[in-house]
Amino acid sequence: PKIIYIEQNGERHEIDAKVGNTVMEGAIKNNVPGIDADCGGACACATCHVYVAEEWFEKVGNPSVMEESMLDFAQDVRPTSRLSCQIRITDALDGLTVELPESQH
Numbered sequence: 001p002k003i004i005y006i007e008q009n010g011e012r013h014e015i016d017a018k019v020g021n022t023v024m025e026g027a028i029k030n031n032v033p034g035i036d037a038d039c040g041g042a043c044a045c046a047t048c049h050v051y052v053a054e055e056w057f058e059k060v061g062n063p064s065v066m067e068e069s070m071l072d073f074a075q076d077v078r079p080t081s082r083l084s085c086q087i088r089i090t091d092a093l094d095g096l097t098v099e100l101p102e103s104q105h
């Protein structure tokens with residue numbers, strides 16, 4: 001499935017992701033900038049923050065309680081904010097578009 005990451009300056013990164021990987025891993029493996037993922041995907045750092053595109057938010061689903069409390073530590077949180085290490089890629093998410101925040105800190 002394709003995953004599209006858009007930086008705040010409008011730069012677009014389209015990658016071919018593996019089913020079962022997370023949106024965070026897809027970015028790291030393909031050198032997409034803007035996701036730090038300090039904790040390596042343990043839902044413990046909030047530096048893998050992304051904004052899920054409006055039209056995808058429902059498909060992706062809501063954050064878990066644990067993710068939601070971690071999101072409090074992210075910068076500039078919006079209603080469509082998610083931690084990308086908690087979004088698992090499936091074929092249904094082909095074309096998923098996420099926006100990268102200005103900064104993770």
Ligand code: FES
Binds near residue numbers: 047048083084085
């Ligand atoms: Fe640390 Fe996602 S990588 S919360």
